[in-house]
Amino acid sequence: MINHFVKGAIALALTAGLATAEEYPSETITLIVPYSPGGNGDITSRFIADQASDIMGVNFVVENRAGGGAFIGINSCANADPDGYTVCFISTSPITVRPHVIEAPYDPMTDLTYIGQFMLSKQPVIVRNDGKFDSIDDVIAYAKENPGQLRWSAAVPRGGPHLATEAMFRAEGAQTTFLPSKGGAVELANLLSGTIDLAVISDYGPALDNGEIKILAETSPGRNPQAPDAPTLSELDYPLELASFFALAAPAGLPDDVIATWDDTMKQITDSEEFATLMERIKAEGAFLNSADFTARVRADFEAMGEATAKFGLAN
């Protein structure tokens, strides 16, 4: 009996000694999700953790640290040790958008290492399919003829899709009324009931198949596969277009070998069949970008957003 304990203790001491010398990763990795359980961000993060755990051979703990529009969770990640054992899930709004319009506790350009992107979602401009508007030109013409009478909304007030569309209206000098709301489902109901004339939401679900709504344009780069004829905002020469990404980040100063391990892991995960099934099921588009490419995208979007904010006064 005692013999077993001694053996166990020796084994433990040995592995502990090995662990420090061993390559990354050798300990449990914490994945912080800055949102409450249940959303797509949480579901995909748990999936990534599950798969990465198989590939890397270490345990993952997923921690939901919600609040402050994701600022709290991301901030606790930014303040952790950059050893690769604390990573976090990030999405567009708290990284490239909201820090320009509201004071964030971290600087997205200096306080985080961007590990990689795994998903993009489409954020289309939609209207009722009642013949009132058939194109963005129709919308702009109506808004100019009837100042302040075009009512519209977006799922997240002051999120990327809202501000990209607002920048479009301001570039045209069109006066509109933005009605803030809580969530895409309520906005869809408001659109169908005529409370608003235009919505920028991603979860329009079955309404498109049922022929009740129509997509006029896409506020993120690349056309919407469900409406291949609708142009993107940049194709229409409007100033702002923001990628709506799901990605992972870590504290600033993450070592290169850790980044390389993650690049490799994320590639494997996003190439897998299980990942494709998950994307299909949540109606999203899997889109892998490694650390270097994703960092470049974040920087470009952050700057574009900063310029647009200053030029069109989007912060007010």
Add this chain to the structure above:
Amino acid sequence: MESILAGVSLALTWQSILAVLAGIVAGQLLGAIPGLTATMTVALLIPYTYYLDPWVGIPMLIGMFKGSLFGSSVTAILVKTPGTPAAAATVLDGYPMAQQGKGEKACKMALYSSVFGDSFSDIVLIFGASFLAAIALKFGPAEYTLLVAFSLLTMGFVSGAKIWKGLFAMLLGMLLGIVGLDPVTASPRMTLGFLELEEGIGLIPMLIGFLAVAEVMRQMELPRKQLAASTVSFSDNPADRRVSWLEFKGVFPTLMKSSSLGTAVGALPGISATVAAFLAYNEAKRSSKNPEKFGKGELKGIAAPESANNAVSGANLIPLMAFGIPGDIAAALILSALLIQGITPGPIVFRDNPEPIYAIFTALLLANFFNLILGHGLIKMARRVVTVPKRILFPVVLVIAAASAYAMRGSVFDVQLVFLFGLLGWGLTKLAFPTVPLLIGFILMPILESNLRVSMLIAGSVPSPLAYFFGRPAFVALISVMAILLILVIRRIQRDRQAAKAAGLGSG
């Protein structure tokens, strides 16, 4: 007819029936644990349901939600700790009943009301989904504003205590309700610089602190001898252990009214079961001949919120089935499960491919039946757990209160809030302020504010606001009904005053 049978048979395989059963059991148990809302547990389980057959996954989801709405009321009644926010209104009369030794009766009333509300809204869903959904779409921000403002208005009159105390509590609740990001400008407001407060004061920490922790603090003041007893004793008198047919008949009108109210609220996307429960409670008290009995162990005070909150769960599927708009997270989960199967809810599916819809209807009704049967088991179990002495139960309640607040979003801040609200709740009870108006003010204020401000934005965007609002049939209908109700309330107050005067004269 053929498609109905095909749909029914989809949901009547032994796998589906077992899944409903498992969902109900899990839902009732998890619902009874404060902080673990059904939505949250289902959310954690979702990744696994991707690998399940849809006719196992969907019935299980349905069972879970229905089970949890009842399960949460058991702890609300017996230990004053609502398992989910939707059961908070059940505390108001359930807990006093439990203290009178009628805990079992209260739990059974909650069970029958839950199943009644569920069945009511399911039947409405089955026969009137598209019709009701079309009406629900007529409700815009202006109508929501009217509805909520009217609820708050009547609240002030019927809080039972002195009117100024009721109004003060309500205003305090409303004040707490506006903490967070401004709904229009999205800038922080009254957050005292705390990032944690940007999304507002959490409903769960607030409710648990205000109800459960405050109660524990109140009980701690009692002499030591009393703490050796258990918090609720169960009377052995059979009349206190069951709901008699006569009693059920007595609450039947309340059940009908509250279920209709819950169904109507559920058909409106974005209004939760918690709101429905408080509205129904408020209405039951307003229309009661003896409003002073509420809060002291009135059966109707359990029947109203319990039937209303369960009615919401079925009715939330109304906008989903009719337009594909999920009314709440539960409906959103069912929607994603349907989409995975390539089924697109909406008018077309009723025409082209209705089998899955009938399968869901079957699962809903099946879940109600199992909820009724298994609910009795849960009551028996809970009865044993809560008969431990207070000095053991209360520390446990405090630990659970803290843990449940933490579980929601992993925040120590929320744990601090729980105890802060415990202190506030204790203080207000000491000063004899009513708690209901505060809770209703807190829950309704964010809905009132955002809808009022959006309505004002709309008013600014149309050439003639009066013509716009009075051109809306729902708006006109609501205003008329409210005017009549208001006249009735005022006349009753006058009558009561005259009666009081007459009595005063008679005795003097």
